[in-house]
Amino acid sequence: MRIAFLGLGIMGKPMAQNLVKAGHEVKVWNRSSGKSVDGAHSASSPKEAARDAEIVWLCVSDTKAVEEVLFGDDGVIGSLKAGAIVVDSSTILPDASLKFAERVRKNGADFVDAPVTGSKVGAESGQLIFIVGARAETFEKLQPLFSVMGKSAVRVGANGKGLAAKLSMNLMIALTYEGFAEALVLAKKQGVEVKPLMSLINQSMVRSGVVDYKAPFVMARDFSANFPMRLMHKDIRLMLEAARQNGVKLPGLETVDKVYESSAREGNANLDYAATLMTLEKAAGVS
Amino acid sequence: MRIAFLGLGIMGKPMAQNLVKAGHEVKVWNRSSGKSVDGAHSASSPKEAARDAEIVWLCVSDTKAVEEVLFGDDGVIGSLKAGAIVVDSSTILPDASLKFAERVRKNGADFVDAPVTGSKVGAESGQLIFIVGARAETFEKLQPLFSVMGKSAVRVGANGKGLAAKLSMNLMIALTYEGFAEALVLAKKQGVEVKPLMSLINQSMVRSGVVDYKAPFVMARDFSANFPMRLMHKDIRLMLEAARQNGVKLPGLETVDKVYESSAREGNANLDYAATLMTLEKAAGVS
Numbered sequence: 001m002r003i004a005f006l007g008l009g010i011m012g013k014p015m016a017q018n019l020v021k022a023g024h025e026v027k028v029w030n031r032s033s034g035k036s037v038d039g040a041h042s043a044s045s046p047k048e049a050a051r052d053a054e055i056v057w058l059c060v061s062d063t064k065a066v067e068e069v070l071f072g073d074d075g076v077i078g079s080l081k082a083g084a085i086v087v088d089s090s091t092i093l094p095d096a097s098l099k100f101a102e103r104v105r106k107n108g109a110d111f112v113d114a115p116v117t118g119s120k121v122g123a124e125s126g127q128l129i130f131i132v133g134a135r136a137e138t139f140e141k142l143q144p145l146f147s148v149m150g151k152s153a154v155r156v157g158a159n160g161k162g163l164a165a166k167l168s169m170n171l172m173i174a175l176t177y178e179g180f181a182e183a184l185v186l187a188k189k190q191g192v193e194v195k196p197l198m199s200l201i202n203q204s205m206v207r208s209g210v211v212d213y214k215a216p217f218v219m220a221r222d223f224s225a226n227f228p229m230r231l232m233h234k235d236i237r238l239m240l241e242a243a244r245q246n247g248v249k250l251p252g253l254e255t256v257d258k259v260y261e262s263s264a265r266e267g268n269a270n271l272d273y274a275a276t277l278m279t280l281e282k283a284a285g286v287s
Numbered sequence: 288m289r290i291a292f293l294g295l296g297i298m299g300k301p302m303a304q305n306l307v308k309a310g311h312e313v314k315v316w317n318r319s320s321g322k323s324v325d326g327a328h329s330a331s332s333p334k335e336a337a338r339d340a341e342i343v344w345l346c347v348s349d350t351k352a353v354e355e356v357l358f359g360d361d362g363v364i365g366s367l368k369a370g371a372i373v374v375d376s377s378t379i380l381p382d383a384s385l386k387f388a389e390r391v392r393k394n395g396a397d398f399v400d401a402p403v404t405g406s407k408v409g410a411e412s413g414q415l416i417f418i419v420g421a422r423a424e425t426f427e428k429l430q431p432l433f434s435v436m437g438k439s440a441v442r443v444g445a446n447g448k449g450l451a452a453k454l455s456m457n458l459m460i461a462l463t464y465e466g467f468a469e470a471l472v473l474a475k476k477q478g479v480e481v482k483p484l485m486s487l488i489n490q491s492m493v494r495s496g497v498v499d500y501k502a503p504f505v506m507a508r509d510f511s512a513n514f515p516m517r518l519m520h521k522d523i524r525l526m527l528e529a530a531r532q533n534g535v536k537l538p539g540l541e542t543v544d545k546v547y548e549s550s551a552r553e554g555n556a557n558l559d560y561a562a563t564l565m566t567l568e569k570a571a572g573v574s
Contacts, residue, residue, distance in 0.1 A: 129491055182538075183458045201456065205495075252462070284534060
């Protein structure tokens with residue numbers, strides 16, 4: 001297929017690369033120049049990239065960037081073909097995405113929110129999970145592309161629902177890790193030996209994918225960014241804004257937001273979100 | 288071995304039964320009469336049960352009950368043999384347990400805190416996990432008994448550390464479930480379809496033992512008590528008290544404590560702790 005891929009960040013670049021490898025005709029564009037994808041044509045604007053594209057795939061940083069890429073000067077909308085599908089894998093506010101979908105539809109194209117879960121490694125190895133808000137028939141049309149970039153794609157409802165589900169899942173990550181971090185501080189301050197504690201965690205129902213993934217880094221005191229705290233914090237703010245818009249109270253998440261604020265003030269924003277542990281440790285006088 | 292088993296509640300009774308099945312000579316006692324264990328002698332007091340016992344195992348409801356059974360009128364201390372080992376599987380404050388250990392040691396016996404993780408089913412099938420605070424050599428002596436009642440026993444340090452670790456692990460349960468509950472409310476209020484969302488959770492890193500266990504009950508709206516909310520709330524208060532004593536701030540847990548308070552006020556205290564979801568749903572106007 002003829003695909004425009006807009007946004008060559010940590011996730012976008014390997015996703016576009018996997019589309020090229022699968023034999024698709026890919027045009028790429030990135031806001032800052034100097035990024036490219038082997039075998040893909042580099043376009044000078046979203047508008048140029050989207051010209052003649054059957055699929056326009058976005059993976060950019062925030063709501064404002066999506067709006068700019070779609071509707072700004074030289075934006076996608078200036079060249080978008082009727083019948084094309086715009087797929088947005090950025091993590092933005094569901095409500096904003098819904099409005100973008102409506103604007104795109106008025107131009108005779110369709111729109112899909114398809115945020116992903118899975119790290120940079122998952123993007124490189126084509127093992128992402130797509131969390132999709134779309135019309136059922138549009139979702140079906142995209143399956144061959146999802147399968148090139150991911151191990152799975154699940155449709156959770158109409159437009160905006162993919163993002164709502166993605167944010168809810170990241171909420172679970174934030175609270176599950178907070179539980180691990182608070183437990184670790186409480187145990188260590190009382191003199192519990194951490195190695196046997198980790199063994200207990202691993203063989204009991206408190207085990208989780210989040211702890212499985214983060215614990216080895218935490219034990220090695222390696223807080224270098226895998227999922228940077230500032231990005232998780234950005235997602236937490238999106239969750240809280242979506243909650244506010246929908247009249248939902250999230251007391252646990254509100255508290256975790258404050259932990260992230262404290263941790264950012266301590267200079268940890270560019271570390272992994274796991275470094276929120278250091279903020280709890282500092283307050284308790286343990287390390 | 289000659290074992291006194293004190294406390295025949297949901298967990299204690301099947302634990303004592305498994306000791307009898309393994310061929311041990313067991314005397315049992317329970318505060319309220321009318322409870323017994325097949326093949327075990329029923330004693331009329333902790334003191335009578337502990338007479339000549341090599342091991343005195345406790346599994347009672349709270350700190351006050353442990354103190355009463357050990358040091359009250361007709362308590363264990365009145366007949367405890369020098370060289371005996373008192374093992375406490377009750378979930379109480381680590382600090383209180385440490386004081387009990389010191390008092391028992393003055394009588395020439397040893398003391399071990401060995402709270403468990405695993406449900407009633409785990410107790411019946413001998414699949415508990417013991418989280419142990421003990422002297423290393425005393426821990427070794429108890430291995431044959433742990434293996435009769437559990438699938439695993441892990442020593443995490445000296446006296447009190449078993450309880451400190453157990454409380455920390457239950458903290459992880461409380462926050463992991465809170466994350467699941469808040470995510471579910473946020474997603475449902477936004478119209479996400481729950482069935483595909485659960486599929487996404489199960490195939491991604493947000494999966495956890497807690498969600499694996501609770502989700503089927505939650506999906507079936509079955510909030511009957513497996514781990515009653517009032518008991519989890521009791522444990523949360525122990526965690527917060529242990530945190531206070533040790534100068535540890537647990538912001539997430541403090542918030543979850545308030546969710547449990549609200550839920551208890553709504554009349555859910557005797558339901559499963561999973562019913563805290565209903566309190567979040569009520570506040571958000573979803574069900």
